[in-house]
Amino acid sequence: KLVEELAVLNGGGCSECRRPIADKMADFALESQGASVISSRCSQTYTSTSGCLTLFGIPLWSLFTSPRTAIQGSPILAGTCWCFVGAEGTLAVSLSHPVKITHVTVDHLPSYNSPSGDIKSAPKDFEVHGMKTQAGEGTFLGKFLYDKFGEPTQTFSLPTPTDQSYDIVELRVFSNWGQKEYTCLYRFRVHGQTDVS
Amino acid sequence: KLVEELAVLNGGGCSECRRPIADKMADFALESQGASVISSRCSQTYTSTSGCLTLFGIPLWSLFTSPRTAIQGSPILAGTCWCFVGAEGTLAVSLSHPVKITHVTVDHLPSYNSPSGDIKSAPKDFEVHGMKTQAGEGTFLGKFLYDKFGEPTQTFSLPTPTDQSYDIVELRVFSNWGQKEYTCLYRFRVHGQTDVS
Amino acid sequence: KLVEELAVLNGGGCSECRRPIADKMADFALESQGASVISSRCSQTYTSTSGCLTLFGIPLWSLFTSPRTAIQGSPILAGTCWCFVGAEGTLAVSLSHPVKITHVTVDHLPSYNSPSGDIKSAPKDFEVHGMKTQAGEGTFLGKFLYDKFGEPTQTFSLPTPTDQSYDIVELRVFSNWGQKEYTCLYRFRVHGQTDVS
Numbered sequence: 001k002l003v004e005e006l007a008v009l010n011g012g013g014c015s016e017c018r019r020p021i022a023d024k025m026a027d028f029a030l031e032s033q034g035a036s037v038i039s040s041r042c043s044q045t046y047t048s049t050s051g052c053l054t055l056f057g058i059p060l061w062s063l064f065t066s067p068r069t070a071i072q073g074s075p076i077l078a079g080t081c082w083c084f085v086g087a088e089g090t091l092a093v094s095l096s097h098p099v100k101i102t103h104v105t106v107d108h109l110p111s112y113n114s115p116s117g118d119i120k121s122a123p124k125d126f127e128v129h130g131m132k133t134q135a136g137e138g139t140f141l142g143k144f145l146y147d148k149f150g151e152p153t154q155t156f157s158l159p160t161p162t163d164q165s166y167d168i169v170e171l172r173v174f175s176n177w178g179q180k181e182y183t184c185l186y187r188f189r190v191h192g193q194t195d196v197s
Numbered sequence: 198k199l200v201e202e203l204a205v206l207n208g209g210g211c212s213e214c215r216r217p218i219a220d221k222m223a224d225f226a227l228e229s230q231g232a233s234v235i236s237s238r239c240s241q242t243y244t245s246t247s248g249c250l251t252l253f254g255i256p257l258w259s260l261f262t263s264p265r266t267a268i269q270g271s272p273i274l275a276g277t278c279w280c281f282v283g284a285e286g287t288l289a290v291s292l293s294h295p296v297k298i299t300h301v302t303v304d305h306l307p308s309y310n311s312p313s314g315d316i317k318s319a320p321k322d323f324e325v326h327g328m329k330t331q332a333g334e335g336t337f338l339g340k341f342l343y344d345k346f347g348e349p350t351q352t353f354s355l356p357t358p359t360d361q362s363y364d365i366v367e368l369r370v371f372s373n374w375g376q377k378e379y380t381c382l383y384r385f386r387v388h389g390q391t392d393v394s
Numbered sequence: 395k396l397v398e399e400l401a402v403l404n405g406g407g408c409s410e411c412r413r414p415i416a417d418k419m420a421d422f423a424l425e426s427q428g429a430s431v432i433s434s435r436c437s438q439t440y441t442s443t444s445g446c447l448t449l450f451g452i453p454l455w456s457l458f459t460s461p462r463t464a465i466q467g468s469p470i471l472a473g474t475c476w477c478f479v480g481a482e483g484t485l486a487v488s489l490s491h492p493v494k495i496t497h498v499t500v501d502h503l504p505s506y507n508s509p510s511g512d513i514k515s516a517p518k519d520f521e522v523h524g525m526k527t528q529a530g531e532g533t534f535l536g537k538f539l540y541d542k543f544g545e546p547t548q549t550f551s552l553p554t555p556t557d558q559s560y561d562i563v564e565l566r567v568f569s570n571w572g573q574k575e576y577t578c579l580y581r582f583r584v585h586g587q588t589d590v591s
């Protein structure tokens with residue numbers, strides 16, 4: 001019983017500083033590692049601006065318009081994200097290496113860091129598809145839900161790790177948490193094993 | 198008694214990794230969120246350089262001359278700050294949203310990361326003022342002290358949260374911890390509630 | 395016995411979030427603090443690229459070719475490093491201040507974040523030399539081993555802290571962990587005491 005109590009105490013003090021499991025895995029969608037976005041397959045960037053979201057007279061998000069923002073691994077600060085128009089959209093990434101995919105990760109701004117206290121622009125339902133070439137047909141790898149009440153960094157296991165290696169991964173978002181005009185991606189990661197060399 | 202001992206043990210191992218409360222709140226002075234500095238209301242940047250503080254023959258701080266450095270939320274590394282001339286100065290920020298202000302935060306380099314082991318250039322006594330427009334009169338919101346012996350990230354509660362929302366906040370520094378020539382700001386944050394929309 | 399068990403439990407939850415000792419010391423090789431690389435004394439940057447390591451058709455490392463990358467203190471992400479040709483090479487740093495050197499630190503990407511799961515390009519055997527001027531003779535300060543099975547951030551104590559202050563430090567790498575073509579440095583730090591002023 002004492003052990004249990006103390007474990008709870010311990011968790012209370014420490015859980016917030018425990019790093020998410022995604023930080024303990026290689027990220028094959030990371031730009032500095034050699035990944036890149038396939039702009040032609042990505043959705044239209046949201047650039048309209050309503051009122052407060054300007055900076056030096058420039059719409060805020062035009063400073064972060066590129067889908068590249070979602071694969072650069074920078075710290076998660078409010079606004080350092082890629083936003084696409086509407087609630088449905090695609091981010092396509094050419095991975096740094098061909099990978100047998102086991103997990104993907106979506107990071108979003110915690111709601112306690114959001115100006116509104118809510119993260120309505122976070123993705124909700126999404127699928128992940130893999131491709132061997134840009135010309136190739138995509139293979140469905142899994143359907144997941146980013147939970148706005150969960151941890152900011154959420155890692156999803158594929159139902160079964162892929163048998164084959166993929167060079168390209170598409171994140172296809174189908175809904176968000178209530179923001180009609182745009183959906184924001186802070187970071188998308190792809191995990192798995194490279195072919196032994 | 199055992200519980201107490203272990204809690205101490207636990208704290209000893211974990212307190213340093215517990216994130217400051219400021220990291221759990223929205224920051225309405227954050228540039229990527231839409232805030233901006235009002236340069237015309239900020240003090241003169243310290244650009245003189247004495248001896249060691251050059252980089253490729255360029256005065257070190259000219260690389261970081263802008264007050265923007267203090268609202269960009271980058272990690273706190275020695276020298277990534279905005280320094281103004283003397284011990285009195287002002288940083289004026291146009292907030293990302295109109296906010297009923299409850300807290301402000303000042304971050305500085307920890308003394309154990311400082312080349313001299315001391316942080317004489319840290320701000321000491323300061324006031325915070327709020328404005329609705331640049332033309333408007335400032336309203337005094339509180340007077341505080343940044344304690345150089347405290348944690349690097351210090352969050353201050355306003356005596357009473359503001360009834361009204363403010364669009365602009367001025368940080369007015371009146372003294373520092375002993376450095377006559379300049380005062381350095383690593384980060385300034387503003388916390389509160391936006392109007393419900 | 396219970397105390398021991400719980401200490402282990404505690405360590406299991408917390409050890410990974412305890413910051414390395416290097417983060418608690420000043421770093422006199424940090425660029426933002428005023429240090430700079432002496433390019434003429436640094437080894438040849440590795441720019442060749444084999445297959446997967448390109449980004450938008452540009453060899454990946456040409457984006458990070460400068461030895462400056464190793465003294466900028468940015469977060470350790472795969473690929474944000476300086477790689478030199480072969481297994482032997484030198485990084486020369488003009489320190490931010492003259493320092494009586496007590497420790498140096500080498501950071502590398504953790505193997506669990508590496509695409510291959512291994513860090514063959516990490517430095518292994520290395521020496522540190524100090525100089526008062528670029529023309530001056532170097533003084534041997536210590537010989538160390540970066541352990542690829544150890545923590546990502548490894549701090550090394552000099553056998554004896556230096557009596558004199560040095561303005562320049564050279565990191566001389568003599569071997570790596572098995573990568574024949576190149577060796578990568580993520581971060582190099584120099585710790586010690588400045589002369590009292």
Ligand SMILES: [K+]
Nearest residue numbers: 069074080186
């Ligand atoms: K980001």
Ligand SMILES: [K+]
Nearest residue numbers: 266271277383
């Ligand atoms: K800063």
Ligand SMILES: [K+]
Nearest residue numbers: 463468474580
């Ligand atoms: K680096």
